[in-house]
Amino acid sequence: MGSPAMAAPARPLSRFWEWGRSIVCVGRNYAEHAREMGETPPCRPLLFLKPASAYVRPGSPVQRPYYCRRLHPEPELAVVLGRRTRAVSRDDAMQHVAGYALCLDMTARDAQDTCKARGLPWTLAKSFDTSCPVSDFVPKEHVADPHCLRLWLKVNGQLRQEGDTGDMLFSVPELISYISEIITLHEGDVVLTGTPPGVAAVEEHDELEAGIHGLLSMRFTVVQQRLGV
Ligand SMILES: CC(=O)CC(=O)C(=O)O
Numbered sequence: 743m744g745s746p747a748m749a750a751p752a753r754p755l756s757r758f759w760e761w762g763r764s765i766v767c768v769g770r771n772y773a774e775h776a777r778e779m780g781e782t783p784p785c786r787p788l789l790f791l792k793p794a795s796a797y798v799r800p801g802s803p804v805q806r807p808y809y810c811r812r813l814h815p816e817p818e819l820a821v822v823l824g825r826r827t828r829a830v831s832r833d834d835a836m837q838h839v840a841g842y843a844l845c846l847d848m849t850a851r852d853a854q855d856t857c858k859a860r861g862l863p864w865t866l867a868k869s870f871d872t873s874c875p876v877s878d879f880v881p882k883e884h885v886a887d888p889h890c891l892r893l894w895l896k897v898n899g900q901l902r903q904e905g906d907t908g909d910m911l912f913s914v915p916e917l918i919s920y921i922s923e924i925i926t927l928h929e930g931d932v933v934l935t936g937t938p939p940g941v942a943a944v945e946e947h948d949e950l951e952a953g954i955h956g957l958l959s960m961r962f963t964v965v966q967q968r969l970g971v
Pocket residue numbers: 768769770771772775779816847849935936937
């Protein structure tokens with residue numbers, strides 16, 4: 743009698759966006775993007791959070807919130823954690839990575855400007871429904887080095903943004919080690935690692951296409967949020 747076939751997990755990590763886990767975001771991790779926003783590159787990672795309800799998958803639209811008139815997509819490498827991670831060293835951090843994905847850190851830039859001016863948290867700018875479009879999962883075995891990837895974004899077929907993850911100010915191990923000193927990370931949590939320069943607004947009905955060269959791509963349409971629906 744052979745051993746029973748291993749049942750597929752009821753909740754595979756390859757569908758991490760269904761786990762209801764945390765999305766820890768890093769800002770200004772590319773010097774040129776910090777500068778285009780009128781900011782200086784940070785001396786330590788700038789962190790903010792998105793709720794798991796922010797995820798949206800291809801086939802569903804990205805909503806521009808009713809209070810937003812300047813919606814910016816930010817293509818970012820997403821790191822998916824494979825186990826509980828608390829105060830891990832930089833040397834051990836990569837052992838805690840299960841894989842990667844591409845996300846768009848959708849940003850209500852006008853709301854963010856207001857929040858910055860008033861010293862308020864960025865919640866309205868960063869945490870609205872569909873503010874985290876997410877690609878398929880890529881197991882870490884398929885990525886030789888997460889710092890040798892090229893991200894791109896097209897809007898209505900025109901190339902809008904391109905960047906190399908080798909330009910990140912803080913590397914994946916540095917981010918995981920720093921974050922895990924402050925926020926215990928768990929299997930299925932995701933770290934968004936920041937966007938390269940070239941951000942700009944998109945409009946209702948725009949077609950977004952984003953990808954990681956040689957790995958994956960994804961498409962979304964922008965729609966206007968209608969209150970009450
Ligand atoms: C100013 C920002 O929105 C920072 C950010 O999200 C980034 O990717 O950098």
